[in-house]
Amino acid sequence: MLKDSTKWYASWFDTPYYHILYKDRDHTEAHSFMDKLTQYLNLNPGEKVLDLACGKGRHSIYLNSLGLDVTGVDLSPKSIEHAQKFSNETLNFAVHDMCKAYGHQFDAVFNLFTSFGYFDHEEDNLNTLKAIKADLNSTGIACIDFLNVPYILNNLVAEETKVVDNISFDLKRYYKEGHIFKEIRFSDKGEDYFYTERVKAITLADFKQLFEKADIYLLDTFGDYSLSSYHENHSPRLILIFK
Structure with a gap:
């Protein structure tokens, strides 16, 4: 019987079984979401995007196909090894802990598909937000795509x-x-x-408190991948746009 590691996500996300279990994820929906999100943010070809917790790179690869200069990072070496097969001059991947700033600045930083709130230490939620802020350039905007806890x-x-x-x-x-x-x-x-x-059950109110501590300004919230209005009890997602 395999046991969880100290950082459970480091072991589970690095197994082939994680990708088998979730292989039925809807790529059409993911692509539509990226289309709507990049249009909403008015991202133009050549602008730089950081995809935090990119996994095997499905969002990164599609964003790059839209003409964006994409860097995908993830804690899982095996996922990054797979993603690197798709690398090109404007699509790069690296193993990185998103609790720390990447060290470059981007026009947009995306954290997608509930890739937040997994940490063993509470302060790492705040550390990640501070890192995202540090990775944005002066006009950069970030997005966290999280589950909607009440729903x-x-x-x-x-x-x-x-x-x-x-x-x-x-x-x-x-x-x-x-x-x-x-x-x-x-x-x-x-x-x-x-x-x-x-995953920590972080509500919109909780995020607002974290944002205040990280000196982050919440610009907008959406409730699904069509960027519909957010409703606490009816929206399946909590999509946060901030800078």
């Missing part, structure tokens, strides 16, 4: 089984001590595996 808690599917590539993933979800948990159990090739995803 998620009201619609939580406590238990389900997903079969992907002949592997049965038994999933259990629950809320405890300010975090939303997903336990993942499965067997493959005679071995049993167990991982736990944990």
Whole structure:
């Protein structure tokens, strides 16, 4: 039985099983979201974008196809190794901890698909926001695409089984001590595996407090990938636009 590492996301996100479980992500929806977001931000070809927690680079690769100069960073060496196969002069990838500033300034910084709030230490949420601010140039704008906590808690599917590539993933979800948990159990090739995803249940009010501490200005909020208005109890996403 595999156990979680100290930083659970460092081990789980680096396994092939993470990508198998989530292989059914909607690329059409993701591309449409990037189209709408880049248009809303008025990003022009050649402008520089930092994709924080880029995974295998699906958003980075598409953003680059729109003519943007994209840098994708992630904590997972295996994900970055995969993403680097798609590198070119205006698309680069690197292993990086997003709690720290990358050291270059960008026209936009994106943190997509609930890639925030995983940290073991509470202060790293604030550290990440400060790092994002440091990575923006004087006119740069950032986006965090997060889950909408009130909606998620009201619609939580406590238990389900997903079969992907002949592997049965038994999933259990629950809320405890300010975090939303997903336990993942499965067997493959005679071995049993167990991982736990944990994300802090950060509400819009919580983000506003963090933004104030990080000296960040909230420009707008949206509630889904079509950039519809945000409604606390009905929106599936909490999309934050800030500088």
